[in-house]
Amino acid sequence: MKKKIDIWILISLGILAAYALFLLFPMFKLLKEAVIVDGKFSMEYFKLFFSQSFYYSSLGNSFKVTICATIITLIIGIPLAYFYNMYDIAGKSVIQIIIILCCMSAPFIGAYSWILLLGRNGLVTNIIKFLTGWQVPSIYGFGGILLVLSLQLFPLVFLYVSGAMKNIDNSLLEASENMGCSGVKRFFKVVVPLCMPTILAATLLVFMRAFADFGTPLLIGEGYITFPVLIYNQYFGEVGTNHNFAAAISIIAILITAVIFLVQKYASDKFAFKMNALHPIERKKAHGIKNILIHFYTYFVVFVAFLPQIYVMYTSFQNTSGKIFVPGYSFNSYKQIKKDLLNSISNTFIIGGAALILVILIAVLIAYLVVRRKNVVNSVIDTISMLPYIIPGSVVGIALIIAFNTKPIVLTGTATIMIIALIIRRLPYTIRSSVATLQQIPMTVEEAAISLGCSKMGAFFKVTVPMMANGILSGAILSWVTIITELSTAIILYNYKTVTLTLSIYTQVSRGSYGKAAALATILNLLTVASLLLFMKVSKSKEITF
Amino acid sequence: MSVNIKITDAVKRYGDNTIIADLSLDIKEGEFFTLLGPSGCGKTTLLRMIAGFNSIEGGDFYFNDKRINDIDPSKRNIGMVFQNYAIFPHLSVKDNVAFGLKNRKAPKDVIDRETDKFMKLMHIDEYAERMPDRLSGGQQQRVALARALVIAPDVLLMDEPLSNLDAKLRVEMRNVIKQIQNSVGITTVYVTHDQEEAMAVSDRIAVMNGGDIQHIGTPKAIYQRPANLFVSTFIGRTNIIDTNMTVEDGKCVLHFPNGYDVEMDNVQDEHKQSQNVKVSIRPEELVINTTSDEGIKVEIDDSIFLGLNTHYFVHTETGAELEIIQESKIDSILPKHSQIALTVKSEKINVFTEDGSKNILLGVENDGEQYKKGNRG
Numbered sequence: 001m002k003k004k005i006d007i008w009i010l011i012s013l014g015i016l017a018a019y020a021l022f023l024l025f026p027m028f029k030l031l032k033e034a035v036i037v038d039g040k041f042s043m044e045y046f047k048l049f050f051s052q053s054f055y056y057s058s059l060g061n062s063f064k065v066t067i068c069a070t071i072i073t074l075i076i077g078i079p080l081a082y083f084y085n086m087y088d089i090a091g092k093s094v095i096q097i098i099i100i101l102c103c104m105s106a107p108f109i110g111a112y113s114w115i116l117l118l119g120r121n122g123l124v125t126n127i128i129k130f131l132t133g134w135q136v137p138s139i140y141g142f143g144g145i146l147l148v149l150s151l152q153l154f155p156l157v158f159l160y161v162s163g164a165m166k167n168i169d170n171s172l173l174e175a176s177e178n179m180g181c182s183g184v185k186r187f188f189k190v191v192v193p194l195c196m197p198t199i200l201a202a203t204l205l206v207f208m209r210a211f212a213d214f215g216t217p218l219l220i221g222e223g224y225i226t227f228p229v230l231i232y233n234q235y236f237g238e239v240g241t242n243h244n245f246a247a248a249i250s251i252i253a254i255l256i257t258a259v260i261f262l263v264q265k266y267a268s269d270k271f272a273f274k275m276n277a278l279h280p281i282e283r284k285k286a287h288g289i290k291n292i293l294i295h296f297y298t299y300f301v302v303f304v305a306f307l308p309q310i311y312v313m314y315t316s317f318q319n320t321s322g323k324i325f326v327p328g329y330s331f332n333s334y335k336q337i338k339k340d341l342l343n344s345i346s347n348t349f350i351i352g353g354a355a356l357i358l359v360i361l362i363a364v365l366i367a368y369l370v371v372r373r374k375n376v377v378n379s380v381i382d383t384i385s386m387l388p389y390i391i392p393g394s395v396v397g398i399a400l401i402i403a404f405n406t407k408p409i410v411l412t413g414t415a416t417i418m419i420i421a422l423i424i425r426r427l428p429y430t431i432r433s434s435v436a437t438l439q440q441i442p443m444t445v446e447e448a449a450i451s452l453g454c455s456k457m458g459a460f461f462k463v464t465v466p467m468m469a470n471g472i473l474s475g476a477i478l479s480w481v482t483i484i485t486e487l488s489t490a491i492i493l494y495n496y497k498t499v500t501l502t503l504s505i506y507t508q509v510s511r512g513s514y515g516k517a518a519a520l521a522t523i524l525n526l527l528t529v530a531s532l533l534l535f536m537k538v539s540k541s542k543e544i545t546f
Numbered sequence: 547m548s549v550n551i552k553i554t555d556a557v558k559r560y561g562d563n564t565i566i567a568d569l570s571l572d573i574k575e576g577e578f579f580t581l582l583g584p585s586g587c588g589k590t591t592l593l594r595m596i597a598g599f600n601s602i603e604g605g606d607f608y609f610n611d612k613r614i615n616d617i618d619p620s621k622r623n624i625g626m627v628f629q630n631y632a633i634f635p636h637l638s639v640k641d642n643v644a645f646g647l648k649n650r651k652a653p654k655d656v657i658d659r660e661t662d663k664f665m666k667l668m669h670i671d672e673y674a675e676r677m678p679d680r681l682s683g684g685q686q687q688r689v690a691l692a693r694a695l696v697i698a699p700d701v702l703l704m705d706e707p708l709s710n711l712d713a714k715l716r717v718e719m720r721n722v723i724k725q726i727q728n729s730v731g732i733t734t735v736y737v738t739h740d741q742e743e744a745m746a747v748s749d750r751i752a753v754m755n756g757g758d759i760q761h762i763g764t765p766k767a768i769y770q771r772p773a774n775l776f777v778s779t780f781i782g783r784t785n786i787i788d789t790n791m792t793v794e795d796g797k798c799v800l801h802f803p804n805g806y807d808v809e810m811d812n813v814q815d816e817h818k819q820s821q822n823v824k825v826s827i828r829p830e831e832l833v834i835n836t837t838s839d840e841g842i843k844v845e846i847d848d849s850i851f852l853g854l855n856t857h858y859f860v861h862t863e864t865g866a867e868l869e870i871i872q873e874s875k876i877d878s879i880l881p882k883h884s885q886i887a888l889t890v891k892s893e894k895i896n897v898f899t900e901d902g903s904k905n906i907l908l909g910v911e912n913d914g915e916q917y918k919k920g921n922r923g
Contacts, residue, residue: 442630442632444628444629444630444632445632445633447597447599447619447626447628447632448626448628448634448690449634449645449649450619451620451622451624451625451626451694451703452645452693452694452697453621453646453650455618458620458649459620463634466634467634467635467636469636
């Protein structure tokens with residue numbers, strides 16, 4: 001009679017089983033690898049880590065660079081968002097697209113471009129030296145990592161805070177002005193507190209990205225070893241690899257990010273409130289010196305952030321001789337990469353496309369289960385699905401390798417394992433945005449559909465999913481770009497058959513073939529731009545929300 | 547095709563919390579039936595049980611002879627209008643209205659014809675291609691109503707459909723709803739907490755409180771002879787005065803302060819005994835005595851002139867506060883602190899037992915009485 005088996009229960013169980021196999025099992029294997037040495041329980045690698053300064057200082061390095069980068073992104077990003085949303089800035093839609101592009105390229109491309117610009121033989125270094133005789137301080141190490149990460153990640157703060165500012169009702173600002181609080185005072189006393197929940201969320205996101213970023217310190221860090229680099233070297237390094245040790249360090253990394261996550265959660269619970277703007281803020285025209293300063297700040301930040309990408313594109317047309325650039329321009333670099341290009345582009349589309357479709361499908365289903373069908377199984381799924389949020393990408397990669405390089409399931413070296421890794425890593429973000437979208441949709445809309453003759457599944461696909469579509473779509477574009485520029489997991493899982501565009505750029509950069517790397521990076525950039533434009537056309541919206 | 551709805555011994559529980567303990571109800575074919583009560587009284591819960599969105603913990607629900615307890619909400623053939631309208635924001639007005647027919651896989655020409663018909667009926671045909679976010683609240687409400695009616699449902703359910711509209715639009719839309727219901731002739735169950743709205747639209751009203759039905763009757767019956775004290779205070783405004791009634795030679799007399807006595811000739815026989823009672827006197831049932839000083843002596847605290855009527859707020863010598871509504875006179879309004887005497891329109895006032903559970907006068911029409919335990923055969 002009524003107790004037919006609900007299709008949603010089967011979906012719940014299926015998702016739970018998939019998580020058990022592809023996330024919990026690898027994490028368990030990783031833990032085992034870390035504490036079982038030669039068949040015996042042992043904490044020796046944890047002791048080793050904390051006994052030698054070479055190892056534990058990497059932790060300090062990571063923290064130092066991550067905290068500094070996070071603070072700088074907030075200092076750059078929040079005022080930028082404020083100016084952008086409060087004042088009329090000439091060319092604002094172009095600016096927004098550029099800012100989005102900045103955060104969507106792979107961080108290591110920024111790193112390598114800054115090396116070309118400010119490195120030992122960099123363009124800017126040489127110009128300054130020629131003009132003034134002054135030797136620009138070395139970009140390698142702490143300073144370089146900080147520069148690249150800050151410029152790479154401030155767009156996230158900008159986009160998040162812009163989203164929050166769109167929800168501030170203009171009357172709140174008018175009320176505060178009415179009570180004598182305006183200008184800078186209002187920015188700190190009203191605007192920033194109103195955006196606080198979002199600022200905290202952005203802070204966490206930036207922190208996690210910076211902490212787990214792997215390509216940047218590898219390229220520009222030189223002697224400045226950070227945590228993810230240490231893990232990679234211990235697993236894949238050319239000398240003295242130790243898998244047990246790599247696993248132990250991975251566990252330490254997860255514990256640290258977990259603590260950070262909990263602290264942020266505690267802080268953001270204290271600032272939880274909801275806003276909905278009936279009358280959104282209207283951009284005003286600033287006057288006089290204020291107008292000039294606002295424009296200068298905006299253009300300067302955007303220019304500096306975009307500079308590396310312009311320069312990469314520029315160098316892709318330079319002639320090369322072996323590994324060095326020589327005068328003259330041609331398409332030679334593009335001709336040289338032609339052979340690999342087809343393979344890596346098709347890999348990018350197959351692996352990335354499959355991952356994207358599955359991410360969206362699973363995220364929407366999980367969001368539905370979590371929001372509309374609260375029960376024990378579904379809250380377990382909710383919790384598990386958030387785990388990858390705190391697991392650095394390289395750790396996900398290592399855990400998957402440990403779990404699936406021996407029977408019964410051998411997946412290493414396949415495209416499948418790369419797709420799985422991408423799905424696991426991307427899901428928490430997509431689930432969060434889908435949940436947020438779904439919570440906005442009143443249950444009665446679905447009930448209306450059911451009372452008009454839809455089955456439960458029918459109501460979900462005909463009404464709920466289309467209503468979520470815009471939210472899903474804007475999340476999807478971000479997912480897509482993150483997926484095609486992903487490096488830290490892919491570099492651990494790939495083999496020659498599954499090289500993606502991002503991986504081939506990295507390979508060329510690490511070989512020093514800057515011309516080829518530049519050509520590949522330009523193509524990746526074009527793909528990103530094309531995806532963005534396509535998205536804007538499809539969604540008919542000029543705003544990308546996260 | 548319209549149906550009658552029969553509900554027997556309905557039970558609704560959330561965990562250990564019983565919302566509706568035991569409720570029975572008959573709604574006639576084609577009737578406009580309203581569930582009225584304060585928030586939390588279980589009226590929306592009951593409506594959603596009929597719709598199938600709330601589980602039913604006990605009892606039977608019938609449309610005609612068909613038991614619907616276990617029928618999926620999508621198969622009950624119900625048209626429902628929600629408090630927030632629940633218009634699909636991603637579909638145009640026309641597609642919203644056509645949604646139900648498309649689900650029923652109706653032929654395209656039928657869909658077009660019926661959709662047009664109901665959009666015309668609701669005067670929204672000129673917005674057919676518009677998206678819902680460009681409609682006003684009243685227009686969205688019309689779309690919701692058209693969408694619910696176009697599928698030719700057996701029953702129309704409406705959950706506080708007017709509560710999101712402003713006062714003027716609310717009056718306009720309730721007339722629209724009433725007219726449409728009359729012309730379509732569909733059995734309608736309507737939920738509201740607004741007693742004036744309920745009286746304006748309903749054939750019959752069930753006043754609910756605490757998961758129980760207090761009184762079922764026509765608006766007139768409920769207003770004029772409420773079944774108990776709760777109903778009399780919930781429907782309209784009223785003054786409650788505690789007093790006592792004596793019976794001498796078969797004549798029942800109410801004793802008000804200052805020796806003002808009123809003889810009641812319409813007390814039910816079984817209640818003809820001396821007892822303490824609660825008397826409910828609506829503001830318009832109090833009359834200012836201008837010819838003599840007979841009546842309840844009061845002092846005027848304040849007055850409000852509202853054009854058609856003038857309200858007076860007064861207190862008695864014992865401190866009880868009363869409200870009087872009088873048709874406005876051409877001469878001046880009585881000043882504050884004036885001492886006046888009040889008489890009552892004895893044929894209109896209501897008298898309840900001391901605990902307020904029962905109206906002891908003749909003429910109470912309560913269709914809910916038949917479901918009370920012990921009254922059933």
